Amino acid sequence: MAKRSLALQLDEVVQWMLVSLRPQPEETPDRELASLTRVAQALRDLPREEFRVALKSDLQRRASMSEGKAASASAAGTGEAKAKTVHYQRPGLTAITPYIIVRPAAQFMEFLKSCFDGIEQMRIPAPDGSIMHAEVEIGNGAIEVSDGNAEYPTAPAAVHLYVDDPDATYARTLQAGATSFYAPTDDHPSGDRWGAVKDSFGNHWYIAKPRGWTPGPEGLRSVQPYLHLREAHKMIPFMETVFGAEALGVHKSPEGIVHHATIRIGNATLEIDEAHGEFQPMPCHLHVYVPDTDAAYARALESGATSIEAPRNTPYGDRAAGVKDAWGNSWFIATYLGK
Amino acid sequence: MSTRRPLRKGSAKDVDEGVRLGTEQSAGERVLVEAAQSDPAKFEVLYLLHFERVYAFVASRVRERSTAEDVTSEVFHKALASLPSYEWRGVPFVAWLLRIAANAIIDHAKRAAREFLAPDDPPDRAAAPDLQASEMRAIEYRAQLFLLVRRLPEVQKQVVYERFVEQRSIREIAQRLGKTEGAVKQLQLRAIQNLRAQMEGGHG
Numbered sequence: 001m002a003k004r005s006l007a008l009q010l011d012e013v014v015q016w017m018l019v020s021l022r023p024q025p026e027e028t029p030d031r032e033l034a035s036l037t038r039v040a041q042a043l044r045d046l047p048r049e050e051f052r053v054a055l056k057s058d059l060q061r062r063a064s065m066s067e068g069k070a071a072s073a074s075a076a077g078t079g080e081a082k083a084k085t086v087h088y089q090r091p092g093l094t095a096i097t098p099y100i101i102v103r104p105a106a107q108f109m110e111f112l113k114s115c116f117d118g119i120e121q122m123r124i125p126a127p128d129g130s131i132m133h134a135e136v137e138i139g140n141g142a143i144e145v146s147d148g149n150a151e152y153p154t155a156p157a158a159v160h161l162y163v164d165d166p167d168a169t170y171a172r173t174l175q176a177g178a179t180s181f182y183a184p185t186d187d188h189p190s191g192d193r194w195g196a197v198k199d200s201f202g203n204h205w206y207i208a209k210p211r212g213w214t215p216g217p218e219g220l221r222s223v224q225p226y227l228h229l230r231e232a233h234k235m236i237p238f239m240e241t242v243f244g245a246e247a248l249g250v251h252k253s254p255e256g257i258v259h260h261a262t263i264r265i266g267n268a269t270l271e272i273d274e275a276h277g278e279f280q281p282m283p284c285h286l287h288v289y290v291p292d293t294d295a296a297y298a299r300a301l302e303s304g305a306t307s308i309e310a311p312r313n314t315p316y317g318d319r320a321a322g323v324k325d326a327w328g329n330s331w332f333i334a335t336y337l338g339k
Numbered sequence: 340m341s342t343r344r345p346l347r348k349g350s351a352k353d354v355d356e357g358v359r360l361g362t363e364q365s366a367g368e369r370v371l372v373e374a375a376q377s378d379p380a381k382f383e384v385l386y387l388l389h390f391e392r393v394y395a396f397v398a399s400r401v402r403e404r405s406t407a408e409d410v411t412s413e414v415f416h417k418a419l420a421s422l423p424s425y426e427w428r429g430v431p432f433v434a435w436l437l438r439i440a441a442n443a444i445i446d447h448a449k450r451a452a453r454e455f456l457a458p459d460d461p462p463d464r465a466a467a468p469d470l471q472a473s474e475m476r477a478i479e480y481r482a483q484l485f486l487l488v489r490r491l492p493e494v495q496k497q498v499v500y501e502r503f504v505e506q507r508s509i510r511e512i513a514q515r516l517g518k519t520e521g522a523v524k525q526l527q528l529r530a531i532q533n534l535r536a537q538m539e540g541g542h543g
Contacts, residue, residue: 007521007528011509014527018506036528039535042481043503045398046488051408052390059386059415063379294374298384304490310367311374311384326490 006032013037017044089289090318090336092121092135093142095266098157098225099285099332101148102201105131109145111199112136115172116161118143139163139222141268144287155330156202157284158226160271166209170195173205181278184208190260204282221268225286228275229327232258235272238325239263242300243290266290283328293335297321300331313337372432375422382419385432390415391482393436399477400444410447414440437470437478480538487537495530498523 010033017040089095102108109131112118118136126132130147139162148154163169166184174180177200184195184207192208199205210220229235233256239245243265250261257274265288275281290296294311300323301307308322308330318334325331371388375381393414398407417439425435470478488499494516501512509527513520 007524010528010531011524014502015509018503035535036531039484039531039538040503042484043488043499043531043534045395045407045481046485046499046503047391047394047398047411048404048408048504049489049500051411052394055390055412055415056383056386058412059419060380060383062416062419063382294371294381294384298387301384301387306486307388310371310388312367312370 006036009033010036010040014040017041088291088335089266090334092137093287093289094140094221094223094268095289096225096268096270097142097144097287098159098223099144099146099287099330100157100159100201100203101146101152101155101285102203103147103154105134105145105147108201109134109136111176111201112138112143112145115169115176115178116163141221141223143223152285152330154202155284156204156282158204158206158228158279158282160206160208160224160226162208162210162220162222162224164209166193166195166207169207170197173197173199173207176200178205186211204279224262224268225270225284227270227272227284227327227329228279228281229272230275230281232261232272232274235325235327236261236263238303238305239265241303242296242305242331243288281327283330285330285332287332287334289334289336291335293319293321293333296333297323300325300333305331368432369427372422372425372427376425379419379422382422385418386415389433389436391485392433392478393440395478395481395485396437396440397444399474399481401447406447410440410443413443417443434470484534484538487534491530491533495526495533498526499530502527 009030013033013036017037100108109118109120109123113120113136116138118138120134121137121142122133122135123131124133126147126149132146134145136143136145143159146152161169170180170184174197178197181196181198181204184193186193188194188208190208192210194206194208196204196206204226206226227235233252236245236247236250236258240247246264248262248264248269251259253259258272260271260273262269262271270286273279288296297307297311305323305325308324309320311319311321311333314320317337319337320332320334323331323333371381371384375385390411394407394411397410397414398404401407401410414436418436421439488496491499497516498512501507501515502509507515509520509523512518513523516523518526
């Protein structure tokens with residue numbers, strides 16, 4: 001009742017505003033209505049979407065006309081353009097790496113080593129002794145690890161691991177304090193032998209051995225981030241647009257709900273599905289290598305992501321930027337400049 | 340090699356803070372501008388970052404939508420053309436854009452004045468190029484709001500665009516969307532409540 005009348009009241013104000021170009025003088029000032037009116041008032045100046053898009057293409061056309069001379073200037077300076085197109089990935093990392101921030105990170109690294117035969121490749125301590133950044137190689141993939149800080153708080157992730165012996169790996173995780181969702185079974189819909197656990201840091205591990213799966217040209221990735229999403233179907237066009245991703249297998253219900261999809265970016269894959277049951281969204285951090293960070297960053301903003309960090313050249317030789325998608329995942333977009 | 344992502348404080352946030360205060364400049368934005376100076380194709384990023392701000396500023400001073408669009412378009416074309424001569428003096432890029440905008444608005448007003456008004460009746464209102472902090476905050480508020488509209492659930496977004504941009508009546512929108520007028524009013528309320536909630540929280 002009250003809500004309905006608020007809708008009517010608000011529309012009266014809006015109607016008045018659109019006709020007279022000013023808000024209706026309110027005789028009985030209602031705080032709720034007044035604060036909504038403020039928003040409505042600002043919306044009067046809302047730009048046309050078609051205009052925003054058309055001006056962008058205009059500017060792109062104009063920019064490409066003057067590009068010739070500028071491009072030769074920049075390429076001559078650094079040789080960067082060449083490096084970008086040939087080697088845009090940092091050696092040792094694939095196109096997609098989960099960046100897992102949990103505390104204490106040092107303990108988490110031990111977990112990765114003892115359960116998954118992880119090999120520590122790098123560990124950079126922060127001044128306070130915590131781990132600022134570390135990399136652990138697992139199979140033909142890697143996981144990046146950090147204790148995080150105020151800006152980058154704890155964010156456990158879900159990861160699909162391909163291992164040689166899922167039963168033994170599963171058992172090791174339980175010994176290391178993980179709890180079981182279910183033991184490895186041959187009845188998993190994927191057709192793989194597949195078990196699932198949650199470790200004591202809050203991460204999910206889907207531990208599997210491929211059976212009857214034909215690996216891609218570069219082989220199956222040992223480490224694949226697994227995103228449980230609400231409205232998962234919308235993630236596919238987002239990743240296609242922003243990262244030039246390719247959906248390799250999409251299983252949808254007749255209503256369009258994504259039961260499972262494998263998405264390829266560059267030489268790596270990740271998986272998504274519609275959040276369900278115990279497998280609810282876990283917004284996480286992902287590190288992605290792309291040929292052109294600036295372009296991917298721009299496309300991400302265009303596609304509704306918000307900026308965490310604009311593109312910049314990092315001291316470790318990547319051009320890097322950060323965005324947060326509509327699901328709350330952070331994407332660290334990078335291009336290895338090759339030094 | 341020091342840190343890998345994501346361990347450094349986000350400098351895009353610094354850009355936003357700087358814009359909000361109208362004073363600071365961030366290294367991140369400087370890199371963006373320099374990238375665009377050496378490769379004009381990268382101007383797109385600057386456009387995407389600042390479109391809403393420039394438009395909000397122009398629309399706040401120019402009532403007519405078509406004029407606001409003309410001026411906004413002029414501002415970005417001029418900015419793209421003058422980018423090579425843009426020099427870094429610690430002035431936020433957005434302040435540079437808004438200065439171009441303020442001048443474009445004056446030009447427009449002068450042209451209009453030549454047609455309709457006595458020549459010695461200068462349009463003072465648009466002339467102040469130095470923005471007050473309060474006006475800067477108002478621009479930032481609107482820019483943020485415009486961004487959030489694009490992220491509303493589809494049907495709410497549609498109602499907002501139909502109502503505020505196309506200025507259609509509730510009845511017309513109801514017909515176009517195949518809904519009752521009551522439902523459209525509810526959607527309008529839901530959309531605005533949604534926007535208000537997001538403007539209040541999580542954007543510090």
